[in-house]
Amino acid sequence: MSETTRDKHEPIRVGVIGVGRMGARHAQNLSGAVAGAKLVAVADPDEAAVRRVGDELGVAGVYTDYRELLARDDVEAVVIAAPADTREEMIAACLAAGKHMLCEKPVAHDLPAARRVAKMLEGAEVTFQLGFMRRFDPAYVRAHRLIREGVIGRPVFIRLVSRDAEGPPLGFVGGSGGLFVDSSVHDFDLARWLMGSEVERVYALGGTFVYPEYAEHGDIDVGAVSLRFAGGAIGLHDNARKSGYGYDIRTEVLGTDGAIQIGYLNQDSVVLLKNDRPGYDYVPDFLARFADAYRLELQHFIDVLRKGGTPAVGVEDGVRALEIAAAARASLESGLPVSVASQHPVGAADAEPKELEVS
Ligand SMILES: NC(=O)c1ccc[n+]([C@@H]2O[C@H](COP(=O)([O-])OP(=O)(O)OC[C@H]3O[C@@H](n4cnc5c(N)ncnc54)[C@H](O)[C@@H]3O)[C@@H](O)[C@H]2O)c1
Numbered sequence: 001m002s003e004t005t006r007d008k009h010e011p012i013r014v015g016v017i018g019v020g021r022m023g024a025r026h027a028q029n030l031s032g033a034v035a036g037a038k039l040v041a042v043a044d045p046d047e048a049a050v051r052r053v054g055d056e057l058g059v060a061g062v063y064t065d066y067r068e069l070l071a072r073d074d075v076e077a078v079v080i081a082a083p084a085d086t087r088e089e090m091i092a093a094c095l096a097a098g099k100h101m102l103c104e105k106p107v108a109h110d111l112p113a114a115r116r117v118a119k120m121l122e123g124a125e126v127t128f129q130l131g132f133m134r135r136f137d138p139a140y141v142r143a144h145r146l147i148r149e150g151v152i153g154r155p156v157f158i159r160l161v162s163r164d165a166e167g168p169p170l171g172f173v174g175g176s177g178g179l180f181v182d183s184s185v186h187d188f189d190l191a192r193w194l195m196g197s198e199v200e201r202v203y204a205l206g207g208t209f210v211y212p213e214y215a216e217h218g219d220i221d222v223g224a225v226s227l228r229f230a231g232g233a234i235g236l237h238d239n240a241r242k243s244g245y246g247y248d249i250r251t252e253v254l255g256t257d258g259a260i261q262i263g264y265l266n267q268d269s270v271v272l273l274k275n276d277r278p279g280y281d282y283v284p285d286f287l288a289r290f291a292d293a294y295r296l297e298l299q300h301f302i303d304v305l306r307k308g309g310t311p312a313v314g315v316e317d318g319v320r321a322l323e324i325a326a327a328a329r330a331s332l333e334s335g336l337p338v339s340v341a342s343q344h345p346v347g348a349a350d351a352e353p354k355e356l357e358v359s
Pocket residue numbers: 017018019020021022023043044045046049066081082083084086104105106131132133172182286
């Protein structure tokens with residue numbers, strides 16, 4: 001239904017494609033927690049799952065083929081939460097059907113596909129928002145504002161820690177693009193956004209320590225990536241599929257006049273982290289830690305659709321983050337620092353440290 005035929009007081013009718021861990025949460029949020037939106041359809045080839053979500057949320061439009069959902073004229077916008085390797089085909093179909101999209105990260109499971117998606121969306125008349133929800137998390141929003149206001153001076157170093165409590169099942173890993181593409185993209189996006197600078201070069205190390213089966217898909221379960229930014233600032237990111245002690249997301253930005261830490265700090269400075277014994281305040285998973293962010297990113301999407309404007313996170317942000325992830329992968333494989341622009345290893349001469357531009 002077009003803007004001209006819909007009464008502006010009516011809610012935006014939304015369909016959710018893929019109702020697994022993430023899609024089910026988006027569907028719940030759209031059923032009452034997001035002003036101006038109405039969930040009218042869900043689609044997933046897993047019939048039992050899609051029926052369960054449809055029944056729980058009282059949604060009449062339940063489909064095992066997402067194309068049937070797209071064929072509905074009254075569905076104006078969709079949330080795409082199917083696996084990353086279905087993305088390109090699905091975004092093309094949504095585009096052809098004229099649906100606005102809030103699409104889960106990553107843009108695609110690899111960089112060439114992500115670039116094709118970005119090309120496909122060039123000049124599109126529909127709105128496309130990417131699900132980098134950390135940009136909507138109140139703590140990250142505040143930190144970003146303080147950094148932009150210059151409260152810590154010029155940012156010179158960023159540390160980004162990402163640890164899931166448990167790794168995803170093997171079935172998910174195969175279509176995910178791997179640790180850097182699937183998970184570290186959140187941190188690479190935060191790095192660009194918080195530092196206000198593009199990542200120029202990366203050097204990555206990684207290994208498969210906890211889930212040997214991930215190696216079947218060429219994936220790792222612990223990775224570390226050093227970052228160098230265009231303005232000369234530096235950073236470190238580490239990521240683990242399994243902490244065993246909870247969902248652990250921490251970021252610190254060091255500036256010339258202070259530092260900002262985003263995460264959880266306890267009164268007692270001794271923190272004992274024993275696997276499977278949560279005798280302390282802990283965050284179980286991303287759905288708990290970023291509950292507000294998932295709701296607020298959807299609210300932002302719906303507000304843009306209702307009031308006009310451009311989403312704060314677009315496909316280009318997704319491509320930039322994937323370029324960093326792909327360079328990290330190339331570095332892991334070559335054992336050499338890799339240029340984000342060329343995706344090729346850089347020689348020793350190029351690897352000379354840069355003078356930091358201090359303004
Ligand atoms: N933003 C975040 O914090 C966050 C967190 C988790 C997952 N994700 C992203 O969300 C997406 C889904 O991840 P998940 O953890 O929910 O995975 P999941 O495996 O739990 O769920 C994926 C669902 O998609 C369905 N599906 C598969 N092919 C489909 C198709 N052709 N059409 C419709 N549905 C299809 C599956 O049956 C399954 O129910 C991934 O891209 C992932 O990267 C984002």
